[in-house]
Amino acid sequence: MATPKKLLIIDDDPDFVDGIKTILRKAQYEVDVAYNPKDGFKALETGQYDLLLLDIMMGRGAEGIMVARKMRKDTRLREIPVLIITGIREQIAFLFPGEQVHPRFVAVDELVEKPIEPTLLLEKVEALLKEAKVKKAKAT
Amino acid sequence: MKAYAYFPGCSLEKMALSYHQSALECARRLDLEFQELDDWNCCGTTAYFAIDQLLSYTLSARNLALAEKKKLDMVTPCAGCYKNAYFTNVTLKRDADLAEHINEALKEDDLHYAGTNQVYHLLEVFCNDVGVQEIKKRVTQSLNSLRVAPYYGCQIVRPRKDHEEVENPRYFEDLIAATGATPVEYQLKMRCCGGSLLITSRKAAFSMARNLLQNAMDNGAAVIATACPMCQVNLECYQQQINQEFGARFSVPILYFTQLLGLALGASPKELGFGSELVSASAVLAQIRNKETSTTQSPYIRHATS
Amino acid sequence: MDTRPTFYQEITNMMYATHGDPISTCIQCGTCSGTCPVVEFMDHTPRDLIGMIRADLKDEVLASNTYWYCASCFHCNVRCPAHIDIADLMYTLKRYSIWKNQYPEGLIGPTFAETFVKMILSGGRSYEPVLAPAYIFNYGLQGFLNEALTATGLLLKGRIPVLPPRIKRLDNFRRMVGHIIPASNLVGEAK
Numbered sequence: 001m002a003t004p005k006k007l008l009i010i011d012d013d014p015d016f017v018d019g020i021k022t023i024l025r026k027a028q029y030e031v032d033v034a035y036n037p038k039d040g041f042k043a044l045e046t047g048q049y050d051l052l053l054l055d056i057m058m059g060r061g062a063e064g065i066m067v068a069r070k071m072r073k074d075t076r077l078r079e080i081p082v083l084i085i086t087g088i089r090e091q092i093a094f095l096f097p098g099e100q101v102h103p104r105f106v107a108v109d110e111l112v113e114k115p116i117e118p119t120l121l122l123e124k125v126e127a128l129l130k131e132a133k134v135k136k137a138k139a140t
Numbered sequence: 141m142k143a144y145a146y147f148p149g150c151s152l153e154k155m156a157l158s159y160h161q162s163a164l165e166c167a168r169r170l171d172l173e174f175q176e177l178d179d180w181n182c183c184g185t186t187a188y189f190a191i192d193q194l195l196s197y198t199l200s201a202r203n204l205a206l207a208e209k210k211k212l213d214m215v216t217p218c219a220g221c222y223k224n225a226y227f228t229n230v231t232l233k234r235d236a237d238l239a240e241h242i243n244e245a246l247k248e249d250d251l252h253y254a255g256t257n258q259v260y261h262l263l264e265v266f267c268n269d270v271g272v273q274e275i276k277k278r279v280t281q282s283l284n285s286l287r288v289a290p291y292y293g294c295q296i297v298r299p300r301k302d303h304e305e306v307e308n309p310r311y312f313e314d315l316i317a318a319t320g321a322t323p324v325e326y327q328l329k330m331r332c333c334g335g336s337l338l339i340t341s342r343k344a345a346f347s348m349a350r351n352l353l354q355n356a357m358d359n360g361a362a363v364i365a366t367a368c369p370m371c372q373v374n375l376e377c378y379q380q381q382i383n384q385e386f387g388a389r390f391s392v393p394i395l396y397f398t399q400l401l402g403l404a405l406g407a408s409p410k411e412l413g414f415g416s417e418l419v420s421a422s423a424v425l426a427q428i429r430n431k432e433t434s435t436t437q438s439p440y441i442r443h444a445t446s
Numbered sequence: 447m448d449t450r451p452t453f454y455q456e457i458t459n460m461m462y463a464t465h466g467d468p469i470s471t472c473i474q475c476g477t478c479s480g481t482c483p484v485v486e487f488m489d490h491t492p493r494d495l496i497g498m499i500r501a502d503l504k505d506e507v508l509a510s511n512t513y514w515y516c517a518s519c520f521h522c523n524v525r526c527p528a529h530i531d532i533a534d535l536m537y538t539l540k541r542y543s544i545w546k547n548q549y550p551e552g553l554i555g556p557t558f559a560e561t562f563v564k565m566i567l568s569g570g571r572s573y574e575p576v577l578a579p580a581y582i583f584n585y586g587l588q589g590f591l592n593e594a595l596t597a598t599g600l601l602l603k604g605r606i607p608v609l610p611p612r613i614k615r616l617d618n619f620r621r622m623v624g625h626i627i628p629a630s631n632l633v634g635e636a637k
């Protein structure tokens with residue numbers, strides 16, 4: 001069997017993290033968690049991850065976007081697929097009644113809103129990992 | 141002639157127009173050039189901060205960048221705007237990541253903020269850059285021992301910026317004395333007026349404003365001088381409601397310090413935006429004009445024994 | 447690196463970017479409580495609230511009105527012997543409770559904060575910042591004009607504008623905000 005894929009979650013909500021961590025571990029992924037964006041970026045820089053699951057509203061505001069933007073500037077981190085999972089509609093709902101939530105100015109691979117169905121989560125993760133693999137194969 | 145980028149802030153467009161007019165009038169008479177920022181935006185008061193600090197920094201950064209583009213330091217008469225701009229400047233200098241993130245956003249308006257300029261409150265520009273001695277020399281119309289209570293409020297002196305005096309600053313008093321008026325000593329000169337609590341709790345807000353008015357009056361103030369549109373509105377507009385609530389009889393004029401300074405520098409009441417007060421300032425004006433009948437006592441004074 | 451954070455750690459995580467170790471140095475001296483001008487209206491003093499956070503009393507902290515009554519006057523900040531940014535802690539608690547939808551019932555502080563932000567984002571400027579949000583929120587625009595007239599007399603003195611102000615480069619402004627808040631409707635055409 002191939003070595004398990006390594007995922008990083010950056011999310012400040014312990015309840016949510018507990019939930020998806022369990023789902024992902026059951027599906028044989030190796031999962032690390034950072035509960036604030038600063039620790040999260042440090043983990044990205046020091047570790048080897050195949051995928052990042054990223055929250056938006058953390059710390060002083062939408063710091064998840066800051067993390068994504070910073071990753072795109074780094075040649076190595078740029079290759080890591082990013083799945084944004086956000087509860088922003090709930091958190092500052094007044095800003096976009098019925099509107100699409102999107103960090104339009106930063107390239108992220110996928111965005112889903114909380115709460116997320118376990119099967120959908122696994123589907124998205126799998127698809128992004130596959131895509132990254134194809135991209136890598138093409139590049140070499 | 142020293143030039144500054146002048147950021148008036150939303151309140152000064154209408155509600156605090158007299159502050160705007162008198163600030164510009166004083167600047168002119170003190171040979172300062174205030175260039176109003178082109179297309180400035182609201183910097184977001186404390187309310188923003190609760191939900192999104194990054195947004196708050198961004199809003200202030202746009203104004204700072206507009207000033208930097210003119211290669212000028214920024215001066216603002218609003219204590220709230222001052223605090224926001226000051227700490228945005230400091231924070232962006234300290235946090236390169238954040239500065240980069242915000243500059244990415246500023247590009248949308250062809251702006252960039254490098255943090256090369258400084259932020260001052262109007263009071264600082266007059267007291268430090270021009271200097272109290274210089275102002276004293278320029279006074280043509282003494283304020284005639286009018287008893288003026290300087291109200292510092294919260295956000296000019298706090299939070300601490302460097303090693304400055306935060307318990308008992310004196311520059312506002314010195315400025316008032318330079319105009320020939322008598323600065324009133326009172327304990328609550330730096331206490332919060334409660335303005336930001338008007339929405340959360342009127343009761344708390346009114347009680348804080350009441351304490352402040354009472355303290356100034358007990359110490360013989362004929363007028364309170366403010367350096368912030370929020371403080372001014374809060375202390376002036378709610379006096380009637382405070383009177384009802386507490387069975388008090390406050391009728392204290394609340395003027396901008398620039399209106400008093402302007403009079404001392406020889407400007408007319410009209411040039412300084414007098415006339416839109418809710419609590420009449422005519423007694424104040426009369427005392428300044430009429431040297432013969434001047435009193436050093438406040439008409440509102442309450443004696444401790446009474 | 448995946449031990450579940452306590453409530454105390456959640457709050458410090460939220461303050462982490464600005465303050466490395468935000469409240470652990472509190473010596474519970476009570477200077478903040480003695481300084482606070484609003485303390486008589488708070489159900490817990492600032493000092494007690496810090497103690498409660500450190501004791502992980504999440505429900506009690508979130509049910510408290512203390513941080514909503516904080517006027518951000520920074521008086522405690524400049525006196526705290528441990529240099530704790532207490533006002534920022536209060537902001538953080540507001541943010542935490544808004545993001546989690548867990549603020550005490552009946553408080554209009556959070557709704558007000560939202561109304562205010564919305565107003566500024568729509569025009570780039572605030573419509574009489576001190577008065578308008580409170581009145582518009584409670585009574586609508588007409589009510590605002592009526593209330594402001596009768597309650598404060600400002601309208602009578604010509605000190606209330608008739609229309610909310612707008613900045614000129616509003617489209618640029620909204621796109622700028624769109625970089626900071628990921629919302630598509632901010633970026634669209636300004637109405």
Ligand code: SF4
Binds near residue numbers: 182221
């Ligand atoms: S802080 Fe207040 S006065 Fe300053 S720009 Fe914003 S709304 Fe206007």
Ligand code: SF4
Binds near residue numbers: 292295331333337
């Ligand atoms: S509450 Fe009053 S004194 Fe304090 S910052 Fe607001 S306006 Fe200024």
Ligand code: SF4
Binds near residue numbers: 473
């Ligand atoms: S003043 Fe500072 S050290 Fe003292 S109780 Fe308050 S926060 Fe703690």
Ligand code: SF4
Binds near residue numbers: 484516520
């Ligand atoms: S900042 Fe808040 S907690 Fe501190 S003294 Fe002022 S009102 Fe009280």
